[in-house]
Amino acid sequence: MQIFKALNSISVLSFDLDDTLYDNKPVIAAAEAAMLQSLAKYAPITANYDSEFWWQQRRMLAKTTPEIRHDMGRWRLLGIEAGLIHLGLTQCEAGEIAELAYAAFWQARTTISIAPDVTQLLTELARQYQLIAITNGNACIKKMGLGDVFAFSLQAGPDGRMKPYPDLFLTAAKRLNVKPEAILHIGDSHRADVLGALSAGCQAAWLDHYQTPVTVLPHIRLQQLQQLQRFISS
Structure with missing residues:
Protein backbone atom coordinates (compact mmCIF):
# COMPACT_ATOMS: atom_id res chain seq x y z
CA MET A 1 0.00 0.00 0.00
CA ASP A 23 -11.81 -11.04 -12.38
CA ASN A 24 -14.42 -9.90 -14.88
CA LYS A 25 -12.77 -11.24 -18.06
CA PRO A 26 -14.03 -14.85 -17.76
CA VAL A 27 -17.46 -13.57 -16.71
CA ILE A 28 -17.83 -11.49 -19.86
CA ALA A 29 -16.41 -14.28 -22.02
CA ALA A 30 -19.06 -16.68 -20.70
CA ALA A 31 -21.78 -14.08 -21.17
CA GLU A 32 -20.71 -13.39 -24.75
CA ALA A 33 -20.76 -17.13 -25.47
CA ALA A 34 -24.27 -17.42 -24.02
CA MET A 35 -25.43 -14.51 -26.15
CA LEU A 36 -23.98 -16.01 -29.34
CA GLN A 37 -25.53 -19.38 -28.57
CA SER A 38 -28.94 -17.80 -28.05
CA LEU A 39 -28.64 -15.79 -31.25
CA ALA A 40 -27.70 -18.88 -33.25
CA LYS A 41 -30.72 -20.70 -31.80
CA TYR A 42 -33.31 -18.04 -32.56
CA ALA A 43 -31.70 -16.46 -35.63
CA PRO A 44 -29.59 -19.11 -37.45
CA ILE A 45 -28.35 -16.46 -39.88
CA THR A 46 -26.12 -15.17 -37.06
CA ALA A 47 -24.23 -18.45 -36.60
CA ASN A 48 -21.18 -17.26 -38.55
CA TYR A 49 -20.90 -13.90 -36.79
CA ASP A 50 -18.65 -13.60 -33.75
CA SER A 51 -18.46 -11.11 -30.88
CA GLU A 52 -16.47 -8.65 -32.97
CA PHE A 53 -19.44 -8.21 -35.33
CA TRP A 54 -21.75 -7.36 -32.44
CA TRP A 55 -19.15 -5.01 -30.94
CA GLN A 56 -19.03 -3.14 -34.24
CA GLN A 57 -22.81 -2.79 -34.13
CA ARG A 58 -22.53 -1.16 -30.71
CA ARG A 59 -19.77 1.12 -31.94
CA MET A 60 -21.90 2.33 -34.84
CA LEU A 61 -24.84 2.84 -32.51
CA ALA A 62 -22.69 4.93 -30.16
CA LYS A 63 -21.63 7.18 -33.04
CA THR A 64 -25.22 8.20 -33.70
CA THR A 65 -26.38 8.04 -30.08
CA PRO A 66 -23.34 8.81 -27.86
CA GLU A 67 -25.34 8.93 -24.62
CA ILE A 68 -26.21 5.23 -25.00
CA ARG A 69 -22.71 4.40 -23.71
CA HIS A 70 -23.81 5.39 -20.22
CA ASP A 71 -26.15 2.38 -20.00
CA MET A 72 -24.20 -0.77 -20.81
CA GLY A 73 -27.21 -3.06 -20.76
CA ARG A 74 -29.39 -0.96 -23.03
CA TRP A 75 -26.41 -0.31 -25.32
CA ARG A 76 -25.84 -4.03 -25.77
CA LEU A 77 -29.54 -4.78 -26.23
CA LEU A 78 -29.98 -2.12 -28.91
CA GLY A 79 -26.71 -3.16 -30.54
CA ILE A 80 -28.00 -6.72 -30.90
CA GLU A 81 -31.23 -5.43 -32.37
CA ALA A 82 -29.36 -3.20 -34.84
CA GLY A 83 -27.17 -6.11 -35.91
CA LEU A 84 -30.15 -8.35 -36.54
CA ILE A 85 -31.81 -5.67 -38.64
CA HIS A 86 -28.54 -5.28 -40.56
CA LEU A 87 -28.67 -9.03 -41.29
CA GLY A 88 -32.15 -8.71 -42.77
CA LEU A 89 -34.59 -9.34 -39.93
CA THR A 90 -37.62 -7.11 -39.50
CA GLN A 91 -37.59 -4.68 -36.60
CA CYS A 92 -40.25 -6.70 -34.80
CA GLU A 93 -38.31 -9.96 -35.20
CA ALA A 94 -35.04 -8.26 -34.28
CA GLY A 95 -36.52 -6.75 -31.14
CA GLU A 96 -37.92 -10.07 -29.88
CA ILE A 97 -34.73 -12.04 -30.57
CA ALA A 98 -32.54 -9.29 -29.12
CA GLU A 99 -34.49 -9.53 -25.86
CA LEU A 100 -33.90 -13.30 -25.72
CA ALA A 101 -30.20 -13.00 -26.56
CA TYR A 102 -29.69 -10.23 -24.03
CA ALA A 103 -31.48 -12.26 -21.35
CA ALA A 104 -29.02 -15.10 -21.97
CA PHE A 105 -26.13 -12.66 -21.78
CA TRP A 106 -27.36 -11.09 -18.55
CA GLN A 107 -27.97 -14.44 -16.87
CA ALA A 108 -24.35 -15.46 -17.48
CA ARG A 109 -23.00 -11.97 -16.85
CA THR A 110 -24.53 -11.89 -13.37
CA THR A 111 -23.37 -15.40 -12.44
CA ILE A 112 -20.33 -14.37 -10.41
Whole structure:
Protein backbone atom coordinates (compact mmCIF):
# COMPACT_ATOMS: atom_id res chain seq x y z
CA MET A 1 0.00 0.00 0.00
CA GLN A 2 1.19 3.50 -0.85
CA ILE A 3 -0.35 6.57 0.76
CA PHE A 4 -0.08 9.68 -1.39
CA LYS A 5 -2.50 12.00 0.43
CA ALA A 6 -3.70 12.24 4.01
CA LEU A 7 -7.10 10.62 4.41
CA ASN A 8 -9.97 12.56 5.93
CA SER A 9 -12.49 10.89 8.22
CA ILE A 10 -14.27 8.07 6.35
CA SER A 11 -17.75 6.73 7.06
CA VAL A 12 -18.50 5.07 3.70
CA LEU A 13 -16.51 2.63 1.60
CA SER A 14 -17.62 2.55 -2.02
CA PHE A 15 -16.52 -0.34 -4.23
CA ASP A 16 -16.32 -0.76 -7.95
CA LEU A 17 -17.36 -4.32 -8.88
CA ASP A 18 -15.84 -5.58 -12.15
CA ASP A 19 -12.11 -6.36 -11.84
CA THR A 20 -12.08 -4.97 -8.31
CA LEU A 21 -13.92 -7.67 -6.35
CA TYR A 22 -13.38 -10.40 -8.99
CA ASP A 23 -11.81 -11.04 -12.38
CA ASN A 24 -14.42 -9.90 -14.88
CA LYS A 25 -12.77 -11.24 -18.06
CA PRO A 26 -14.03 -14.85 -17.76
CA VAL A 27 -17.46 -13.57 -16.71
CA ILE A 28 -17.83 -11.49 -19.86
CA ALA A 29 -16.41 -14.28 -22.02
CA ALA A 30 -19.06 -16.68 -20.70
CA ALA A 31 -21.78 -14.08 -21.17
CA GLU A 32 -20.71 -13.39 -24.75
CA ALA A 33 -20.76 -17.13 -25.47
CA ALA A 34 -24.27 -17.42 -24.02
CA MET A 35 -25.43 -14.51 -26.15
CA LEU A 36 -23.98 -16.01 -29.34
CA GLN A 37 -25.53 -19.38 -28.57
CA SER A 38 -28.94 -17.80 -28.05
CA LEU A 39 -28.64 -15.79 -31.25
CA ALA A 40 -27.70 -18.88 -33.25
CA LYS A 41 -30.72 -20.70 -31.80
CA TYR A 42 -33.31 -18.04 -32.56
CA ALA A 43 -31.70 -16.46 -35.63
CA PRO A 44 -29.59 -19.11 -37.45
CA ILE A 45 -28.35 -16.46 -39.88
CA THR A 46 -26.12 -15.17 -37.06
CA ALA A 47 -24.23 -18.45 -36.60
CA ASN A 48 -21.18 -17.26 -38.55
CA TYR A 49 -20.90 -13.90 -36.79
CA ASP A 50 -18.65 -13.60 -33.75
CA SER A 51 -18.46 -11.11 -30.88
CA GLU A 52 -16.47 -8.65 -32.97
CA PHE A 53 -19.44 -8.21 -35.33
CA TRP A 54 -21.75 -7.36 -32.44
CA TRP A 55 -19.15 -5.01 -30.94
CA GLN A 56 -19.03 -3.14 -34.24
CA GLN A 57 -22.81 -2.79 -34.13
CA ARG A 58 -22.53 -1.16 -30.71
CA ARG A 59 -19.77 1.12 -31.94
CA MET A 60 -21.90 2.33 -34.84
CA LEU A 61 -24.84 2.84 -32.51
CA ALA A 62 -22.69 4.93 -30.16
CA LYS A 63 -21.63 7.18 -33.04
CA THR A 64 -25.22 8.20 -33.70
CA THR A 65 -26.38 8.04 -30.08
CA PRO A 66 -23.34 8.81 -27.86
CA GLU A 67 -25.34 8.93 -24.62
CA ILE A 68 -26.21 5.23 -25.00
CA ARG A 69 -22.71 4.40 -23.71
CA HIS A 70 -23.81 5.39 -20.22
CA ASP A 71 -26.15 2.38 -20.00
CA MET A 72 -24.20 -0.77 -20.81
CA GLY A 73 -27.21 -3.06 -20.76
CA ARG A 74 -29.39 -0.96 -23.03
CA TRP A 75 -26.41 -0.31 -25.32
CA ARG A 76 -25.84 -4.03 -25.77
CA LEU A 77 -29.54 -4.78 -26.23
CA LEU A 78 -29.98 -2.12 -28.91
CA GLY A 79 -26.71 -3.16 -30.54
CA ILE A 80 -28.00 -6.72 -30.90
CA GLU A 81 -31.23 -5.43 -32.37
CA ALA A 82 -29.36 -3.20 -34.84
CA GLY A 83 -27.17 -6.11 -35.91
CA LEU A 84 -30.15 -8.35 -36.54
CA ILE A 85 -31.81 -5.67 -38.64
CA HIS A 86 -28.54 -5.28 -40.56
CA LEU A 87 -28.67 -9.03 -41.29
CA GLY A 88 -32.15 -8.71 -42.77
CA LEU A 89 -34.59 -9.34 -39.93
CA THR A 90 -37.62 -7.11 -39.50
CA GLN A 91 -37.59 -4.68 -36.60
CA CYS A 92 -40.25 -6.70 -34.80
CA GLU A 93 -38.31 -9.96 -35.20
CA ALA A 94 -35.04 -8.26 -34.28
CA GLY A 95 -36.52 -6.75 -31.14
CA GLU A 96 -37.92 -10.07 -29.88
CA ILE A 97 -34.73 -12.04 -30.57
CA ALA A 98 -32.54 -9.29 -29.12
CA GLU A 99 -34.49 -9.53 -25.86
CA LEU A 100 -33.90 -13.30 -25.72
CA ALA A 101 -30.20 -13.00 -26.56
CA TYR A 102 -29.69 -10.23 -24.03
CA ALA A 103 -31.48 -12.26 -21.35
CA ALA A 104 -29.02 -15.10 -21.97
CA PHE A 105 -26.13 -12.66 -21.78
CA TRP A 106 -27.36 -11.09 -18.55
CA GLN A 107 -27.97 -14.44 -16.87
CA ALA A 108 -24.35 -15.46 -17.48
CA ARG A 109 -23.00 -11.97 -16.85
CA THR A 110 -24.53 -11.89 -13.37
CA THR A 111 -23.37 -15.40 -12.44
CA ILE A 112 -20.33 -14.37 -10.41
CA SER A 113 -18.49 -16.21 -7.66
CA ILE A 114 -16.83 -14.06 -5.03
CA ALA A 115 -13.74 -15.53 -3.38
CA PRO A 116 -14.38 -16.42 0.29
CA ASP A 117 -11.55 -14.16 1.50
CA VAL A 118 -13.10 -11.20 -0.34
CA THR A 119 -16.52 -11.89 1.17
CA GLN A 120 -14.94 -12.14 4.62
CA LEU A 121 -13.07 -8.87 4.12
CA LEU A 122 -16.21 -7.05 3.03
CA THR A 123 -18.20 -8.51 5.94
CA GLU A 124 -15.59 -7.28 8.40
CA LEU A 125 -15.41 -3.84 6.82
CA ALA A 126 -19.21 -3.58 6.94
CA ARG A 127 -19.06 -3.74 10.73
CA GLN A 128 -17.26 -0.39 10.81
CA TYR A 129 -18.35 1.38 7.61
CA GLN A 130 -21.33 1.65 5.36
CA LEU A 131 -20.53 -0.26 2.18
CA ILE A 132 -21.95 0.62 -1.22
CA ALA A 133 -21.19 -0.39 -4.80
CA ILE A 134 -20.77 2.04 -7.71
CA THR A 135 -20.37 0.39 -11.09
CA ASN A 136 -20.38 1.25 -14.77
CA GLY A 137 -21.54 -2.29 -15.50
CA ASN A 138 -24.67 -4.22 -14.61
CA ALA A 139 -23.47 -6.91 -12.22
CA CYS A 140 -25.98 -7.68 -9.47
CA ILE A 141 -24.78 -7.62 -5.85
CA LYS A 142 -27.71 -9.78 -4.74
CA LYS A 143 -26.98 -12.51 -7.29
CA MET A 144 -23.33 -12.63 -6.22
CA GLY A 145 -24.34 -13.05 -2.57
CA LEU A 146 -23.40 -9.57 -1.35
CA GLY A 147 -26.86 -8.11 -0.93
CA ASP A 148 -26.58 -8.18 2.86
CA VAL A 149 -23.10 -6.62 2.88
CA PHE A 150 -23.76 -3.57 0.73
CA ALA A 151 -26.35 -0.95 1.64
CA PHE A 152 -27.09 -0.47 -2.08
CA SER A 153 -25.58 -0.49 -5.54
CA LEU A 154 -25.64 2.30 -8.12
CA GLN A 155 -25.29 1.51 -11.82
CA ALA A 156 -24.44 3.74 -14.73
CA GLY A 157 -27.51 4.28 -16.88
CA PRO A 158 -30.41 3.87 -14.45
CA ASP A 159 -28.68 5.95 -11.75
CA GLY A 160 -26.69 8.49 -13.79
CA ARG A 161 -23.86 8.90 -16.23
CA MET A 162 -20.97 6.47 -16.02
CA LYS A 163 -17.77 7.11 -14.12
CA PRO A 164 -15.65 9.27 -14.40
CA TYR A 165 -18.64 11.61 -14.47
CA PRO A 166 -19.44 12.51 -10.84
CA ASP A 167 -23.16 11.61 -11.02
CA LEU A 168 -23.08 8.25 -9.25
CA PHE A 169 -20.80 9.46 -6.45
CA LEU A 170 -22.92 12.54 -5.79
CA THR A 171 -26.10 10.45 -5.86
CA ALA A 172 -24.56 8.11 -3.28
CA ALA A 173 -23.54 10.98 -0.99
CA LYS A 174 -27.02 12.50 -1.19
CA ARG A 175 -28.71 9.17 -0.56
CA LEU A 176 -26.49 8.49 2.47
CA ASN A 177 -26.74 12.09 3.69
CA VAL A 178 -22.96 12.46 3.91
CA LYS A 179 -20.48 14.82 2.32
CA PRO A 180 -18.62 13.35 -0.67
CA GLU A 181 -15.30 13.54 1.20
CA ALA A 182 -16.63 11.04 3.74
CA ILE A 183 -16.65 8.41 0.96
CA LEU A 184 -13.54 6.41 0.07
CA HIS A 185 -14.06 4.79 -3.33
CA ILE A 186 -12.05 1.68 -4.20
CA GLY A 187 -11.65 0.64 -7.83
CA ASP A 188 -9.25 -0.75 -10.41
CA SER A 189 -9.70 1.85 -13.16
CA HIS A 190 -7.61 5.00 -12.83
CA ARG A 191 -9.81 6.90 -15.27
CA ALA A 192 -13.23 5.73 -14.10
CA ASP A 193 -12.63 5.17 -10.40
CA VAL A 194 -9.83 7.51 -9.35
CA LEU A 195 -10.64 10.47 -11.58
CA GLY A 196 -14.36 9.93 -11.09
CA ALA A 197 -14.14 9.87 -7.31
CA LEU A 198 -11.84 12.86 -7.15
CA SER A 199 -14.02 14.89 -9.52
CA ALA A 200 -16.95 14.35 -7.16
CA GLY A 201 -14.95 15.37 -4.10
CA CYS A 202 -14.62 11.82 -2.76
CA GLN A 203 -11.43 10.13 -1.64
CA ALA A 204 -9.93 7.46 -3.88
CA ALA A 205 -8.15 4.15 -3.37
CA TRP A 206 -6.74 2.69 -6.57
CA LEU A 207 -6.41 -1.09 -6.87
CA ASP A 208 -3.56 -0.91 -9.35
CA HIS A 209 -3.16 -4.37 -10.86
CA TYR A 210 -0.41 -3.33 -13.27
CA GLN A 211 1.62 -0.68 -11.38
CA THR A 212 0.79 1.92 -14.00
CA PRO A 213 2.49 5.34 -13.84
CA VAL A 214 0.01 8.23 -13.59
CA THR A 215 0.06 11.98 -13.11
CA VAL A 216 -3.11 12.31 -11.02
CA LEU A 217 -2.59 10.46 -7.77
CA PRO A 218 -5.27 8.75 -5.68
CA HIS A 219 -5.20 9.07 -1.93
CA ILE A 220 -3.84 5.54 -1.65
CA ARG A 221 -2.70 2.85 -4.05
CA LEU A 222 -3.35 -0.82 -3.28
CA GLN A 223 -1.57 -3.79 -4.76
CA GLN A 224 -4.22 -6.18 -3.49
CA LEU A 225 -7.67 -5.79 -2.02
CA GLN A 226 -6.69 -7.47 1.24
CA GLN A 227 -4.60 -4.43 2.13
CA LEU A 228 -7.89 -2.86 3.18
CA GLN A 229 -7.50 -4.96 6.34
CA ARG A 230 -5.68 -1.91 7.62
CA PHE A 231 -9.00 -0.09 7.86
CA ILE A 232 -10.44 -2.82 10.08
CA SER A 233 -7.72 -2.47 12.69
CA SER A 234 -7.35 1.32 12.50
